[in-house]
Amino acid sequence: MPVFADTNLLVYARDASDPEKHHEAQAWMEHLWTSGSGRLSIQVLQEYYVTVTRKLHPGLAKEDARADIRDLAAWLPVRIDERIVEEAWALEDRYALSFWDSLIVAAAQSAGCGTLLTEDLQHDLDIDGLRIADPFRTPVGSVA
Secondary structure, eight states, X not given: OOEEEOHHHHHXXXXXXXXXXXXXXXXXXXXXXXXXXXXXXXXXXXXHHHIIIIISSSOOOHHHHHHHHHHHGGGOOBOOOHHHHHHHHHHHHHHOOOHHHHHHHHHHHHTTOSEEEOSSSOTTOEETTXXXXXXXXXXXXXXX
């Protein structure tokens, strides 16, 4: 079953400032690549680019970030359209999530994922069949 990766997993895989999270994120990314189960959205790719090129110090070179995004296009990024926005609004209202987190959840559900790897939402929360898993509290490979 596909596994949706949130922005923070991609960023920690590139940012070595927290060695423990960096190592775990790299292991998760390797697993998602080798299993072919990784999924994400255009929103995640946009957030990744801005974060690694503008918020990290030192930041990643734009061409390196762009190469990462071109590679991650193999993960079939979900495009945010009107249907996903409507679903996100419903999730926002039902679960009291932020709009941006609701878009991530709606995209993960749209991609048919069983798990969303993120540290931004409550670990082990079930949102209409989508399990939230903190990648730094969940053994690598245990969900895919």
